[in-house]
Amino acid sequence: VNSQSGKILKKFISLMDGTKSLTELQQMFSANNSELFNTIVRHLDEHNLLDDVAQVRVNSGIDTLLELEDLTTELLNQQVDENLFLKSIKSETSQLPINVIYGFLIEHYHFITQQCCFDSPGLSFQSSTKVRQLLNERYTQEYRQDQELVMAALNAIGISREQLADTMPLPETMGMCNALTYWANFEPLFFLSTLGFLAGQTRKNFEFYSKACERVELDSGFINPIRQLANSKLKLEPENLSRRIFQEIPHIDRQTKQRFRGQTYLFVEIYNNFYTAIWNHYSSASHLLRRVSAI
Template identity: 40%
Template sequence: MQIEDIQTIGRPRLNTEIRVGGTALLLGDRHTLVARDLPQSVLERALRRMDGATTLDRIVAEEPALRREVADDLVASLDGLGLLDDTALPPFRSGSEVILELEELVEARCETTIYRNPFWQTCLAANAPGDLPQRLATGMVIENWHFLFRESYFDAPVLSYVPNTAVRLLLNEFFSEEYGHDEILLRSLTHVSLTYADMQDAIPLPETMALCNALAYWAHNDPLFFFSTLGLLEGQGMKEDSFIEACTRVGMDDGFVGPLRTHANINIDAGHGNLTRLIFQQIPAIAETDVRRLKAQMPLFVDLYDAFYSGVWRHYTGDAPLLRRVSDL
């Protein structure tokens, strides 16, 4: 039997009963094993030593008649039948170590995407009235409202996170502080004559929904990766919001800027930007296979977030109606 691309089990544990049945070994009630390449007694001893404590290397070393390739084929076959468990710990690293590596990846990706995005370049350069158009600023708040209004799509699935109680408590505390933030932004929109009814009639930009849907998918199917996105989403390390500061510098009304600042200060004062680190500090071990998956997915997340800002820039600097209304379809 030729087995390819199967990782050898380090400490195999046979999870079924072994019985001798004449010229064959009976494994449980369903499987029969016939020794062809080695004496049956050697095969039986090897199987009985698969106790989860003895390494496969040691079993092979102490059974000269059991060649390594035969042992590997045997283990692969038994594993394929679901008759083996591997009690050896997989390679792993601490959550605290992993999150620092992920943050480096995020920062490197942001350098070539979000930090160069025309929306943020405009905000950073804005110093006088007109440098940041009111329509663009309003559009940013509109899309942020859509995002926060749908936050339950991606926060709710992880509130019952079973594997780690400390992480679950952090998430529930975070959600209780986040709940209702869309209503704060609505006060800014009301100042520019947009009502709740208007927003209910409005369709988010495709880029906004893409980000929401991706986060919802990860929250449902890969919560560990979802946790790694929260630092960037919540402004890790941010002492002030560049968008709000730009609105202030160009002289926008306090009725518009004030609620935005209130929202930002809630996040800053509650340390939401540090949530990802707090979560990963509570995770003692992350398998190397999971680390590779997290790293592989991170560029996609940053690109989706960059696309969100690009969508805001394109739509709200254009001539299309401010709101994409359901009632206009």
């Protein structure tokens, strides 16, 4: 191959990037010598250096998230009628048992205190500085305020921080915390996809919960922090953290999206079990606190 031919060959190969058909390339470089062109293409193909052009579907981060959100909502709606807690808390006429009302807050206290275990890996998310900033803003704004308001309400019914330190959360509460911690460490993008759903459902549930507390006329010392917590979450209603995060993710490949869809089924089951367990345990429990020291 002489110098001139080498330059032509180099240019020819550089243009074989999937944007032009073989016919177009043949016309550009070898209109009068198709045999030479065919020989080059044949040798490249024999050495597995050619690929057929396949149509590539680009799954943007936000498109993938919206699909996961739709699936999550569909799965939750299928289960909500069988979940006595979620069904009762949304009813404007039903009255939750007092122990279930208190148990809801106790388990949320345990969940909040475990939050650092699954939030911390997200705070160091390596793929995007913008995502890290969004997570840090959320962590700073919500974590301490939620914990203090929940603690104030529990103090009003005679439960102290020291007593809670000697209690065990329900297995389903720890199950949800452990699952989120696992995903935060090993599937950080899937974990981030759950944040918007969790925040939205928590906001709605605390709004319903606040009204349920008022229906049974609990002490204002208990209700006021709950009302304040519900109102603070309502102020965040327009903001979906997951959507803000996934707008920063340019592409999610098909295999990853399918894996996330599979994990969504497990996530919704764990979430549903969390609230089912609150009803099942506290509606029949004689003691509110599951003390470690009593074992």
